[in-house]
Amino acid sequence: MIISLVRMPADGLKFRHQYKAGELDTRDFEFKFEGAPSVTGRVDRAGQDMRVRGDINAEIAAPCDRCLNKVTIPVEIPFDLFYSPGDPGAGHAGEHELSERDLDFAVYENDQIDLDELILEQLELSLPSRVLCREECRGLCPQCGADLNLEQCDCKAEIDPRWKALADLKAGMEENDK
Ligand SMILES: [Zn+2]
Ligand SMILES: [Zn+2]
Numbered sequence: 001m002i003i004s005l006v007r008m009p010a011d012g013l014k015f016r017h018q019y020k021a022g023e024l025d026t027r028d029f030e031f032k033f034e035g036a037p038s039v040t041g042r043v044d045r046a047g048q049d050m051r052v053r054g055d056i057n058a059e060i061a062a063p064c065d066r067c068l069n070k071v072t073i074p075v076e077i078p079f080d081l082f083y084s085p086g087d088p089g090a091g092h093a094g095e096h097e098l099s100e101r102d103l104d105f106a107v108y109e110n111d112q113i114d115l116d117e118l119i120l121e122q123l124e125l126s127l128p129s130r131v132l133c134r135e136e137c138r139g140l141c142p143q144c145g146a147d148l149n150l151e152q153c154d155c156k157a158e159i160d161p162r163w164k165a166l167a168d169l170k171a172g173m174e175e176n177d178k
């Protein structure tokens with residue numbers, strides 16, 4: 001959904017949109033939609049900038065970090081962003097590394113704000129750093145790939161080398177205590 005600012009009323013512009021399945025392309029993102037998202041909000045003039053506020057409601061699906069099974073995550077994301085008028089011709093992308101601030105500060109061009117882009121970015125940012133189907137998920141066997149939540153495979157349990165290093169360290173420290 002594109003918001004046109006051409007005939008924006010002085011007291012702001014309200015928007016509301018219920019997306020259809022497949023309307024937003026998530027190919028470049030780490031999640032998929034489980035239910036079609038909806039967005040409500042408003043645009044207000046803030047000096048030179050446009051302030052875009054609202055709420056995104058969606059149900060997204062992402063793979064569990066351990067067992068790769070689908071996890072459904074209902075999300076409600078409030079957003080409050082400022083859009084600066086872009087300088088046509090002076091490409092704003094790729095010139096400098098994205099900083100934290102840039103995530104809250106976007107650029108609009110041609111009197112249009114692309115709400116689709118806003119929604120996809122906000123959803124990507126809201127993804128938890130760790131997606132788990134449940135806290136005690138046992139994950140996949142690193143050797144045969146069996147889902148250990150469903151079956152016990154016959155692979156010999158090997159100590160993860162990282163844990164072994166820790167265990168050695170601990171043993172060494174105990175040694176020093178003596
Ligand atoms: Zn899992
Ligand atoms: Zn196995």
